[in-house]
Amino acid sequence: MFNKLMGVFSNDLAIDLGTANTLVYAKNKGIVCNEPSVVVMRQDNKKVVAVGAEAKRMLGKTPANIITIRPMKDGVIADFDAAGEMLKYFIKKAHNRKSFVSPRVIIGVPSKITLVEQRAVKEAAEQSGAREVYLIEETMAAAVGVGLPINEPYGNMIVDIGGGTTDVAVISMDGIVYSKAVKVGGDKMDEKIIVHVKENYNFMIGDRTAEQIKIEIGSAYDTGEEERIIDVNGRDLISGIPRTVTIREGEIRETLKEIVATIISSIKQALENTPPELAADIVDYGIVLAGGGALLRGIDSVIRQETKLPVVVPEDPLTAVVMGVGKMLEDFELLKRVAVNH
Template identity: 55%
Template sequence: MFNGLYKLFSRDLAVDLGTANTLIYVRGMGIVSNEPSVVAVRQDSRGGKTVYFIRAAHNRSRLVKPRVIIGIPSGITEVERRAVREAVKSAGAREVYLIEQPIAAAIGAGLPITEPSGHMIVDIGGGTSDVAVISLAGIVCAKSVRVGGDKMDEAIIQHIKRRYNLLIGERTAELIKITVGNAYPSDEVLTMDIKGRDLVAGVPRTLTVSSDEVRDALAEPVNAIVEAVKGTLERTPPELAGDVADRGIVLAGGGALLKGFDALLREETGLPVFLAEDPLSSVVIGAGKALEELNILRQVCSLA
């Protein structure tokens, strides 16, 4: 009886604790928070940013404890799982569920993951990229690489530094990536003026960069993600590989918005490639759907 009352008054939460941004979904309300993951916390606070975001979203009495579902990378270790579980419980969760981010992204992208057919999802986040083939609500084969939007930004910074002796910050690098960044050649060459500090003279300087040279700068991190996709396809069972060939590859995550990445992946794999309707929010939307529907929750999540 008391557990039923908890469910009635508690705000159950789904959390996508990304490297760059943390998104929170509240059952019955949808996405209520999208904030940078870098936050200031007290030295003695347990669980750091995980605790901060959960307590910020669940601002009711601590006597009313929520269920919380957390998206985790597919390659996470058991030690890391335990750390996440303990941090969330210390924030006051009644129950903690862990859902692997590729599964959450697939649900958020609208893929019928409970069917026996195979579906491939590529979730490109800030710090990691997860590639997975999913069938019957489980991951059949997967690859997680520590390459994502952050590595792309760093590649741009290093390119500008080496070629022009100009130092730019992370924000400028991200703006370059968004404005003229691309992964596949285009007939139209875009340019952008950027500002930074001249490493020789030590004074501010402005220069113009083109989309062609930015594509060259991004080649290494982009190719690492493409190779992860190809490697996962090679390990996919033949019957599921046929399903993927028919249905194509779905891209999610902020990194999937890089211009031309879908075209590059289509050329490299020979398969159809599609962008999720809301790539940036696919993981938390999928985790939220699992939270709303208990039958999905039981199939795709592990109770921590």
């Protein structure tokens, strides 16, 4: 079956189907689509109103007959139909809306998903026009994407902090030696921020504002630099009237502490469960971060402090997975070695 993949088709795609963002990489072209995993549909006839960036702008602003769906939850498909619609749209977009071509597709999936969940991803992609679907573990893809020497007898540790989950994996000789996923990531951080603002200011903010607070002033480590602040709009829960409040970096750091601690304890657990020779390699080469959560200010510092190991943040952690899946699309031998099911 792999031999067919070597064919001359140039419309093949690599996809990172994430909880927060979906990225598509086209053979010989690179990343052609990078949009939020959001679909807006009419409730009555399930007609798609918008997908991706346009749909995310509508988040929390739609009337009752129009619903906003995030088809992925905790790294797996939560709404099969919406996931299919979303894939269909992105695949079309990746092909520049040219005449319909059915591509071969490689999709990154979390390492610990069940066979049923794997089948759902495959079927959604097939219904969206994919001819053949291959699945790759996202941590493996991220490791390839950031250029780790995964085929060598070295222990590589990768920590992918995504929207829905944080995946920790130790990879050596093209295989996953240890992996663990915890259901914390960017979404949980946003949820905590909403609760914090509600409880401390009697003030209601939406998901997008919470994410904006996290991205602009969120941090995991006190650098001692001047504290950043942000003014946000929302609704006063006592008067019911919209107003603005000022949020400080320190209180957000405190709010995110528990989530950061969960991430660190899953890293420590991975280190404890890694065979000693591979753990020794991690001491030399360090822990490599990926995913949007790797951009949380100071997350590398706090992991370094807690593990006493070197921590590396790649230049663009948000594209690590799709770049790795893309490399597999271009390198048939590599794909053959690491694909989940073939």
